[in-house]
Amino acid sequence: MAVAQCPASCGELIQGWIMGSEKLVSCPVDWYSTVEVSAGPPRVNERPLSRAMVNRLLAHWGYPAHLSQGIRIDIHSTIPVAKGMASSTADIAATAVATAQHLGHDLNESTLAQLCVSLEPTDSTVFRQLTLFDHNDASTQVACGTQPELDLLVLESPQTLRTADYHRIPRQAGLDAGAPALKRAWEKVQEACAERNPWRLGEAATLSAIASQTLLPKPEFDSLLSLVEECCLYGVNVAHSGSVVGLMLDRKQHDVDYITWRLEEKKLTAHWPVQHLLRMVAGGVERQ
Template structure:
């Protein structure tokens, strides 16, 4: 018996920071996926597979009233196109896909809030698990606010060579810096909501750009201001970042420009040297 499920990754976040006194985020979900297959086998494989997926499998079985021992002969296979260590929700996608595959394997149903609660108990979790853009308290899971679907957007992913150990990064407490910028993030959230309500990509892009600039006080990105200026000149609607990662995204509405034009101008200005890969994704929600 086996079961397969998948979860998308992200190109960082559209916004992240304090909202009404709690740190929240809205992931920039893209068409990169982690696919997890669980298969019952005849041999013992308690330690097999990624550690976080194994933990998610165990927690899932316990949630469904089964024992941890019932997972010992279940093999985990992860097939992911999401780069790791860049702030692209690779761990969240692995965990969430494992939880969903676990439910399928045992013939149970589980809703998004239950998946979120389980995932947050393992590590801070991106909002890619939800079916639309969602404001999410990624640390405790206490806030889940569906926002709706973004207007059609592409994102030019600027993926650097460098990775970031997210858990180690979170050992430093940046809450005071983030709390200081709460008004800016709440304004960005208002712009994002208006952009979604009116399907105005310019407002969505402006919200993301504000949040990316605010985050420079927490985690700087090389030449971010120059990238923002260049992207705007090329007709992009905005720039977003991984707030606890290294990736940068250029948000593109094809009504205004196209990815090749943006990429050409960035290259001409010498702004792509820091990045190992530059490629196009679609914003999924």
């Protein structure tokens, strides 16, 4: 049996029109999809994209297609689906690395990213470092330095939106309007990693979140911004193609219980009734 795991993402640190196309930098957090690949018949209720990844890898290395029917995929994940937490990327990326191991191969990050985008738009959680990534064709892969340490109070909404449906929404005018803000946000991400500065990363994420309001607005967004200021948090990040929001903080310095209480006082829990306190972690798929 071969086993691999890939982290979820709390939306994106930034996403928008940068250097000539839409790109993103994901926000990996300590919530994982773990995939086991072994010899055996396929499960009846397996996830279609994970099977598609197995087939893609067999073709990539020139194996007969019928070998797919002797490969079993078991996915263990509680990552919320269709909320902007990169659940699908985590599944297919971990499937790819576990399948490669099962077949006796290695996959580098760039090849993994190209395989993933051949199936669907992909989050940059497939990279160990924070990476500016063209999530549609993998043509841009710009790694940053060492990421700052921080936590996120992830606000989970009952609202769902499939990534494929989001990409059908006409967005070019909004992307063009947000391009100057995203240029500054990308510069701040690079500064944040060079300096390991969580405040700078929060500034970048907040700029991108504000720009995203013209594309996929989050309810009571001004109230979220006022909470960030009131509690002196690093910033706010959002799922640009989903419903989750992240309050960027340090659990050792910020009073998380007070923040949670203020969310209730401001009636923001009506939109985000579930919260998760998570660490931002390194991305990348790890073999177990």
